[in-house]
Amino acid sequence: MTLTSTHWGVYRTRTGDDGVPVLTPFERDRNPSPIGLGMVEAAIGPARVRRPAIRKGWLKHGPASREGRGAEPFVEVPWGEALDIVATTLRETIARHGNGAIYGGSYGWSSAGRFHHAQSQIHRFLNTLGGYVAHRDSYSLGAGRVILPRILAPLGVLNRDASAWAGLDGTCRLFVAFGGLPIKNAQVNSGGVGDHDAAAWIARLARSGTKFVNISPLRGDLSADAAEWLPLRPGSDTAVMLALAYEIVAAGKHDATFLATHCAGAERYLAYLRGETDGVPKNAEWAAAISEIPAARIRALALEMATTRTMIAASWSLQRARNGEQPYWAAICLAAVLGQIGLKGGGIGFGYAAINGVGHRSTGFAGPTLPQGKNAVADFIPVARIADMLLDPGGEYDYDGARRRYPDIKLVYWAGGNVFHHHQDINRLIGAWRRPETTIVHEQFWTAHARHCDIVLPATVPLERDDIGGANDDSYLIAMKCSMAPAGEARDDYAIFADLAARLGKADAFTEGRDVGAWLRHLYTECRAAHPYLPAFDEFWESDFVELPPRLPERTMFDAFRADPVGAKLATPSGKIELYSETIAGYGYADFPGHPHWRAPEEWLGAASTYPLHMLSNQPATRLHSQYDPGGVSRGAKIAGREPISISPADGGARGIVAGDIVRVFNARGSFLAGARIDDGLRPGVVVIATGAWYDPLERGVIGTLDVHGNPNVVTADRPASRLSQGCAAQSALVEVEKYEGALPKVRAFDPPEFSTRD
Ligand SMILES: Nc1nc2c(c(=O)[nH]1)N[C@H]1C(S)=C(S)[C@@H](COP(=O)(O)OP(=O)(O)OC[C@H]3O[C@@H](n4cnc5c(=O)[nH]c(N)nc54)[C@H](O)[C@@H]3O)O[C@H]1N2
Numbered sequence: 001m002t003l004t005s006t007h008w009g010v011y012r013t014r015t016g017d018d019g020v021p022v023l024t025p026f027e028r029d030r031n032p033s034p035i036g037l038g039m040v041e042a043a044i045g046p047a048r049v050r051r052p053a054i055r056k057g058w059l060k061h062g063p064a065s066r067e068g069r070g071a072e073p074f075v076e077v078p079w080g081e082a083l084d085i086v087a088t089t090l091r092e093t094i095a096r097h098g099n100g101a102i103y104g105g106s107y108g109w110s111s112a113g114r115f116h117h118a119q120s121q122i123h124r125f126l127n128t129l130g131g132y133v134a135h136r137d138s139y140s141l142g143a144g145r146v147i148l149p150r151i152l153a154p155l156g157v158l159n160r161d162a163s164a165w166a167g168l169d170g171t172c173r174l175f176v177a178f179g180g181l182p183i184k185n186a187q188v189n190s191g192g193v194g195d196h197d198a199a200a201w202i203a204r205l206a207r208s209g210t211k212f213v214n215i216s217p218l219r220g221d222l223s224a225d226a227a228e229w230l231p232l233r234p235g236s237d238t239a240v241m242l243a244l245a246y247e248i249v250a251a252g253k254h255d256a257t258f259l260a261t262h263c264a265g266a267e268r269y270l271a272y273l274r275g276e277t278d279g280v281p282k283n284a285e286w287a288a289a290i291s292e293i294p295a296a297r298i299r300a301l302a303l304e305m306a307t308t309r310t311m312i313a314a315s316w317s318l319q320r321a322r323n324g325e326q327p328y329w330a331a332i333c334l335a336a337v338l339g340q341i342g343l344k345g346g347g348i349g350f351g352y353a354a355i356n357g358v359g360h361r362s363t364g365f366a367g368p369t370l371p372q373g374k375n376a377v378a379d380f381i382p383v384a385r386i387a388d389m390l391l392d393p394g395g396e397y398d399y400d401g402a403r404r405r406y407p408d409i410k411l412v413y414w415a416g417g418n419v420f421h422h423h424q425d426i427n428r429l430i431g432a433w434r435r436p437e438t439t440i441v442h443e444q445f446w447t448a449h450a451r452h453c454d455i456v457l458p459a460t461v462p463l464e465r466d467d468i469g470g471a472n473d474d475s476y477l478i479a480m481k482c483s484m485a486p487a488g489e490a491r492d493d494y495a496i497f498a499d500l501a502a503r504l505g506k507a508d509a510f511t512e513g514r515d516v517g518a519w520l521r522h523l524y525t526e527c528r529a530a531h532p533y534l535p536a537f538d539e540f541w542e543s544d545f546v547e548l549p550p551r552l553p554e555r556t557m558f559d560a561f562r563a564d565p566v567g568a569k570l571a572t573p574s575g576k577i578e579l580y581s582e583t584i585a586g587y588g589y590a591d592f593p594g595h596p597h598w599r600a601p602e603e604w605l606g607a608a609s610t611y612p613l614h615m616l617s618n619q620p621a622t623r624l625h626s627q628y629d630p631g632g633v634s635r636g637a638k639i640a641g642r643e644p645i646s647i648s649p650a651d652g653g654a655r656g657i658v659a660g661d662i663v664r665v666f667n668a669r670g671s672f673l674a675g676a677r678i679d680d681g682l683r684p685g686v687v688v689i690a691t692g693a694w695y696d697p698l699e700r701g702v703i704g705t706l707d708v709h710g711n712p713n714v715v716t717a718d719r720p721a722s723r724l725s726q727g728c729a730a731q732s733a734l735v736e737v738e739k740y741e742g743a744l745p746k747v748r749a750f751d752p753p754e755f756s757t758r759d
């Protein structure tokens, strides 16, 4: 019995009778995720990439043929030939266009495991060649990551220092959760999770008398018994937050001292609340018309919040939307008006239950990490602007106060991400993806991303390799041991890059003379120097795991700043919480003033549109993004092989749709099939489908064709949150849904692509 670690938990593995590993959850995990139980089936299944493969047209004509991406068959080639071709293509691209023509941003979650982390591997490799165009921010937190350091604190600090569940227990009386506390999401933690404890903490707080309010279109976003559900219109949180603050101030229950001593710009924010700048008081009636939460409930909730110890929580989903910076800013201002920031049980938090780590007891542990080297190319794009970059080389755009230009990318190299899952408006992306000369990916599976590349190199899964598992601040460090032979000819990303580096004369720079075993020992030993309580490497490797000592188990975020706003000032420009930001106002964006404000998005339930339903595409309960979609756990939840979409009884009834029907979801950008679920825990007017079903076009390579499997990004808009952050805004999308009456097309997402001989 050995251990393996995944982003969704730690599992024991043993070899079963048929020689295939059998997984059982780690004995220390109180609430293991079932996601892992579908892994082995997928890892040995037909969807694996088994041999290096090159798109036929590219093999024949090179970069001259680009239209065939996603449509043409692949030719399987021997490893030596594939590596020669990749090395030559890299060398020639760099010689002709420079390293600034390589997009190596390679966004994605990869797999857990500190050494084989595909992102670190590809960046280290490209850096030895002179660098690459990188990406900034994440799809998770584009808008938040840019605005938060300007007004409160960097996101990394807010994640790490979020007031701990243990300190909230017994002290927090009212927990107001915008976007809820979806336990399905706390299954996951980037890097791994030894003990899923978020669900237990939420239940425990409820038992200790914390009242939970779930402000979300979806009742299921908060599991605590007796939680109150306030189903608002998606995208209207900013209005509700502004009104809560307005009503607290109107009742004279705000903390004027805290606003004066700990905040900057309160007067300008309060003037906007009162309507002095635009003639519109942001009162409960105003917000009720926008959000459809009754005005009386908003006003009463404001007074409850002001008279009891209150935590204001904002989910990450709130900011993955048009104007996504605003709900975060408005939440911070609301918490400032209450004046409980830095008090035990009160204040503000971002992303509780978004991953298990937020609110988890901290360990102060970080590492081990593979050094990525230095990128000699300074250029980058905000991550969600990939299609814009490919479509518009040299085009200008705004980002965080600067005016920038898109690079002219000739070669895209990816490892550990799935852009045909994660990016919005896949039909637009397909067109953009035809622009570069060459697209290369290392993949474990024949995902849509792999199918749209020219060169696909087969990568191992963690069960096929040794590694060290662990996430910063999680409680365990795991000796991950190989428990099965690689599928087909799959190789570790490290081995692939090492061989490429050798062909390009960079072997020593990339490998430093180490094999995998030597790297694991080296990285661990370096990490041990920073954390001397760790045992020596051999002892760690033999013992399977190390439990890390907790640190600050009951921490309260911003307690030091509260006690001493001068000595322990924030890292914002003023050192205080910025209710008005001179920096942002100084950017002069007409649509982005220096204080939080309500601005209706183009697509929401308040807009007149031919597409009357607001589609939310949230995180899947049965997988991590698109990972292990072909595994039994994910497939087991599908309806006639399609991704389920939740529809309210009213909207289903109006369209003659019953549970189990196949429906077509569409707007002007595209259409997909999904299986109907009728859910009375859903606000009418809203439909919800998880992300991550592998894009499966009816006609391969054809822009605008029906996706037969249920990938919501076929209909989402490729519009940024704002020109401040250029963040992913997937949640702002209107659609129509109809019963699908045609013959059901076969789902081919998990079949390998067509293979061909060279001629
Ligand atoms: N509509 C909509 N879209 C969204 C979101 C949303 O809410 N709505 N959410 C967004 C968010 S928050 C995120 S984080 C993104 C997630 O987007 P991604 O992180 O790109 O999604 P994953 O499915 O995790 O893709 C990881 C890929 O890496 C591959 N892989 C795993 N391990 C390895 C390895 O060791 N080596 C190699 N070479 N490959 C490996 C997997 O097979 C998989 O294809 O999606 C975003 N997209």
Ligand SMILES: Nc1nc2c(c(=O)[nH]1)N[C@H]1C(S)=C(S)[C@@H](COP(=O)(O)OP(=O)(O)OC[C@H]3O[C@@H](n4cnc5c(=O)[nH]c(N)nc54)[C@H](O)[C@@H]3O)O[C@H]1N2
Binding pocket: 139, 140, 141, 178, 179, 180, 182, 184, 185, 186, 187, 188, 215, 216, 217, 218, 221, 232, 233, 234, 235, 236, 237, 315, 316, 317, 318, 320, 321, 354, 355, 616, 617, 618, 619, 620, 621, 622, 623, 624, 625, 731
């Ligand atoms: N099982 C599982 N867990 C995961 C992931 C996964 O793929 N699978 N992905 C991980 C990643 S990368 C990330 S970034 C986090 C994401 O964490 P989040 O972004 O918080 O997760 P989501 O599931 O997208 O959204 C949470 C809920 O927000 C609600 N919501 C959507 N729009 C609005 C709105 O406008 N207002 C309000 N009030 N509520 C709204 C939806 O009902 C949704 O269920 O999850 C992580 N956890």
Ligand SMILES: [Mo]
Binding pocket: 139, 140, 141
């Ligand atoms: Mo994410």
